[in-house]
Amino acid sequence: MIHLQPTPDQxxxxxxxxxxxxxxxxxxxxxxxxxxxxxxxxxxxxxxAEMGALGFFGLxxxxxxxxxxxxxVEETLAFREFGRYLVAPxxxxxxxxxxxxxRAGRADLVEGILAGTVPVGLLLTLEDEPGTAYLxxxxxxxxxxxxxxxxxxxxxxxxxxxxxxxxxxxxxxxxAHVRLPASExxxxxxxxxxxxxxxxxxxxxxxxxGLSEGTRDDSVEFAKMRKQFNQPxxxxxxxxxxxxxxxxxxxxAWAQIxxxxxxxxxxxxxxxxxxxxxxxxxxxxxxxNAQANIQNHGATGFTSxxxxxxxxxxxxxxxxxGTNQRRLRDRLLEQPAPxx
Amino acid sequence: xRIEISDEEREFRxxxxxxxxxxxxxxxxxxxxxxxxxxxxxxxxxxxWAGINWPKEHGGRGLPPDQLLIWYEECARVHAPHWGCMATxxxxxxxxxxxxxTEEQRAYHLPRILKGESVWCQGWSEPGAGSDLASLTTRxxxxxxxxxxxxxxxxxxxxxxxxxQELLIRTDQNATKxxxxxxxxxxxxxxxxxxRAIPTMSGxxxxxxxxxxxxxxxxxxxxxxxxxxNGWDVAAATLGFERGTGxxxxxxxxxxxxxxxxxxxLERHKRxxxxxxxEGDIMYRLATLRAEFAAIxxxxxxxxxxxxxxxxGSESSMIRLYFSETLQRLTRVAIDVLGPRMMExxxxxxxxxxxxxxxxxxxAAGTSDIQRNIIGERILGLPRGPKPQ
Numbered sequence: 001m002i003h004l005q006p007t008p009d010q011x012x013x014x015x016x017x018x019x020x021x022x023x024x025x026x027x028x029x030x031x032x033x034x035x036x037x038x039x040x041x042x043x044x045x046x047x048x049a050e051m052g053a054l055g056f057f058g059l060x061x062x063x064x065x066x067x068x069x070x071x072x073v074e075e076t077l078a079f080r081e082f083g084r085y086l087v088a089p090x091x092x093x094x095x096x097x098x099x100x101x102x103r104a105g106r107a108d109l110v111e112g113i114l115a116g117t118v119p120v121g122l123l124l125t126l127e128d129e130p131g132t133a134y135l136x137x138x139x140x141x142x143x144x145x146x147x148x149x150x151x152x153x154x155x156x157x158x159x160x161x162x163x164x165x166x167x168x169x170x171x172x173x174x175x176a177h178v179r180l181p182a183s184e185x186x187x188x189x190x191x192x193x194x195x196x197x198x199x200x201x202x203x204x205x206x207x208x209x210g211l212s213e214g215t216r217d218d219s220v221e222f223a224k225m226r227k228q229f230n231q232p233x234x235x236x237x238x239x240x241x242x243x244x245x246x247x248x249x250x251x252x253a254w255a256q257i258x259x260x261x262x263x264x265x266x267x268x269x270x271x272x273x274x275x276x277x278x279x280x281x282x283x284x285x286x287x288x289n290a291q292a293n294i295q296n297h298g299a300t301g302f303t304s305x306x307x308x309x310x311x312x313x314x315x316x317x318x319x320x321x322g323t324n325q326r327r328l329r330d331r332l333l334e335q336p337a338p339x340x
Numbered sequence: 341x342r343i344e345i346s347d348e349e350r351e352f353r354x355x356x357x358x359x360x361x362x363x364x365x366x367x368x369x370x371x372x373x374x375x376x377x378x379x380x381x382x383x384x385x386x387x388x389w390a391g392i393n394w395p396k397e398h399g400g401r402g403l404p405p406d407q408l409l410i411w412y413e414e415c416a417r418v419h420a421p422h423w424g425c426m427a428t429x430x431x432x433x434x435x436x437x438x439x440x441x442t443e444e445q446r447a448y449h450l451p452r453i454l455k456g457e458s459v460w461c462q463g464w465s466e467p468g469a470g471s472d473l474a475s476l477t478t479r480x481x482x483x484x485x486x487x488x489x490x491x492x493x494x495x496x497x498x499x500x501x502x503x504x505q506e507l508l509i510r511t512d513q514n515a516t517k518x519x520x521x522x523x524x525x526x527x528x529x530x531x532x533x534x535x536r537a538i539p540t541m542s543g544x545x546x547x548x549x550x551x552x553x554x555x556x557x558x559x560x561x562x563x564x565x566x567x568x569x570n571g572w573d574v575a576a577a578t579l580g581f582e583r584g585t586g587x588x589x590x591x592x593x594x595x596x597x598x599x600x601x602x603x604x605x606l607e608r609h610k611r612x613x614x615x616x617x618x619e620g621d622i623m624y625r626l627a628t629l630r631a632e633f634a635a636i637x638x639x640x641x642x643x644x645x646x647x648x649x650x651x652x653g654s655e656s657s658m659i660r661l662y663f664s665e666t667l668q669r670l671t672r673v674a675i676d677v678l679g680p681r682m683m684e685x686x687x688x689x690x691x692x693x694x695x696x697x698x699x700x701x702x703x704a705a706g707t708s709d710i711q712r713n714i715i716g717e718r719i720l721g722l723p724r725g726p727k728p729q
Binding site: 003005006007224231237240241247248249252256262265266268273276278280281284332340 | 342631636661711712713721
């Protein structure tokens with residue numbers, strides 16, 4: 001039988017992550033302070049070593065490689081919490097970067113990445129401008145993570161050229177346009193050695209569900225508190241039903257993530273189908289929930305005085321990290337139908 | 341979180357598969373034809389497969405949810421007949437009698453249901469009481485040891501085929517809305533009952549909808565289930581009986597429909613000469629549907645996993661809402677793939693039929709709007725709407 005419910009043991013690590021984030025990195029940390037641009041990297045980097053010491057970046061990595069020695073289930077549950085608390089996207093760099101370094105035999109790097117003292121940025125390659133990319137969250141990083149269908153690697157940021165700071169729609173991100181080195185990344189792990197690209201899509205999907213649940217909870221809380229026409233707006237079906245749809249979408253997306261993570265854990269024959277479906281549905285849900293959350297908040301929803309816009313922008317970023325929706329749809333139709 | 345196929349499950353699957361392959365009718369037979377549905381039920385009974393989800397002490401097979409899922413998967417694989425007009429008896433009336441009926445009521449009705457000897461219909465909705473079911477006005481007045489029933493019920497599936505009806509009537513005119521209702525077993529062959537067929541929008545293949553009129557229909561008081569004026573409570577007792585598993589056969593069937601549609605779309609695009617833009621639109625929707633049906637399956641597994649751990653999920657409204665709306669998107673794509681051929685109602689298995697047949701999915705057994713209220717109020721804790729005047 002398929003047991004699609006995490007055990008209390010599997011949930012333990014994610015609960016530790018969640019309680020740390022709630023205490024140390026509440027969503028309110030993103031509120032602007034005066035005219036200061038709240039660069040999330042700067043805020044979250046202060047906590048990075050602490051998170052590293054708690055093992056958050058090595059949950060799914062084997063113990064003999066320096067990790068905590070839990071599995072992909074625990075790691076995925078933790079990423080749902082990273083999403084919920086809008087943790088800097090470089091968390092993907094740290095977790096997947098450590099895995100890349102470990103598989104490539106670079107034990108010297110693994111330790112620092114896991115400890116949170118060697119930060120790893122993210123590269124978003126630009127297909128319409130070959131040889132270039134956006135470097136996200138990476139100005140202070142010695143390494144940047146990149147992946148495609150064939151594998152995952154770490155690029156030495158000292159070898160990036162034409163670095164030009166750009167503004168991003170997401171003001172919490174540090175963002176630069178860069179030229180990639182002509183040669184292949186010095187650290188590269190092919191997908192047949194370890195399907196890190198697929199794991200990346202799965203972890204992005206889990207973060208996206210965390211975002212979807214975050215906006216669901218934000219909307220529900222607001223709809224109970226905000227009154228118009230002498231009633232909480234959540235008593236009106238127009239708002240209540242939108243919240244019900246947010247909850248339903250998030251539940252479906254999370255169930256599919258669990259199915260995909262189980263397929264990944266057991267390496268079932270339909271693992272590609274399941275992970276692809278998971279990221280596709282998680283992305284769609286995160287963006288639609290973020291849009292609905294802005295609508296539910298009324299005029300305040302499109303101001304920077306609430307966090308609603310951050311959830312939208314982060315959802316769009318995670319769509320573009322790894323395999324985006326358009327390619328996911330292509331891939332999903334290429335797959336054989338999953339066995340019943 | 342694990343996949344664990346036990347020997348017991350393997351053996352059960354093999355047993356189910358062997359039996360189904362030997363007994364499923366070789367030619368497809370339309371459901372909601374009484375003879376088709378009751379014959380299949382009798383076949384199930386003779387093979388020891390009747391009431392698979394009913395407790396053993398009441399003549400069922402008492403399958404746990406895991407094995408129930410296997411059974412449904414195997415049924416889908418060989419296109420076994422659906423419940424058809426036996427649905428209300430098996431999924432609703434029988435289970436209600438099991439938890440709230442008297443010894444006599446159970447002893448009489450349960451074996452007849454299991455053997456396919458009696459067909460049941462539901463008598464809940466009224467012309468003036470749809471989503472607001474508790475405002476029903478069909479009344480039952482006590483006269484000696486009988487109730488005398490007057491009024492009308494509507495949108496009754498299999499009304500013209502049924503022998504018995506699970507009937508909700510108002511037996512206390514002075515009590516507040518929900519308090520004065522009783523759940524009674526109504527003999528559909530009683531004098532004073534008139535059944536009027538209601539054709540549905542899906543045309544000649546759906547003739548199982550009806551309105552029922554009651555004119556001084558006498559029902560013995562011994563047919564009251566769960567006590568006089570307790571009907572609302574009795575009705576609620578088995579609403580969650582399926583715990584989400586009741587829709588599994590339909591879900592499995594629709595996954596097959598989707599895969600057939602993907603094949604059809606690819607084949608037709610080779611010949612049709614439509615542009616890439618149009619092809620992209622169809623493919624976009626089909627890919628999305630593949631992901632959504634995967635999620636529906638995952639939701640169901642999750643619900644069963646929770647059941648197994650003794651913590652029944654409150655998510656059955658979510659599964660129902662999500663499934664019914666996804667189903668409607670699926671059938672709509674089929675129409676777009678077909679082009680002008682969609683206008684031809686060729687047979688009762690066709691795509692157009694499926695499209696028309698999907699409209700009730702967001703209306704019957706609690707509309708999507710009611711499901712959203714349930715999700716909003718019971719799961720998310722949002723305040724109830726303004727009280728009606």
